[in-house]
Amino acid sequence: MNHPNLLILYVADPATSCAFYKQLLQQEPSIEFPNFASFALGDRLHLGLWSEQAANFKSSGTGHRMEFGYIVESEADVEALYTRWQALSVEIEQPLARAVFGLTFVALDPDGHRLRVCMRGVG
Secondary structure, three states, X not given: OOOOOEEEXXXXXXXXXXXXXXXXXXXXXXXXXXXXXXXXXXXXEEXXXXXXXXXXXOOOOOOOOOEEEEEEOOHHHHHHHHHHHHHOOOEEEEEEEEEOOEEEEEEEOOOXXXXXXXXXXXX
């Protein structure tokens, strides 16, 4: 029972962020309210988008100190997502590059959250 299953990103405009993730994830949200939306990611994991303007929103943190990662199987998969996201006009912060764990790139969502695509570690 004690398994984290919800990642929440604080967003300035939930409608804009929801539309962005609909395109990126190629699916509709499982829950959608004016100040919150959630996408089922599989294996009971969900991505929540919570408005910073919601009446009950409180956070003392600032900045984007995490990455939302997409682990794929091959370099071809990394390259395919890179091409697809560029076609969707997703902002690329770090272009395709080789890291110790393989080919990777970093994109940004409308609020500047980092979205890293990479391969499973090799070796």
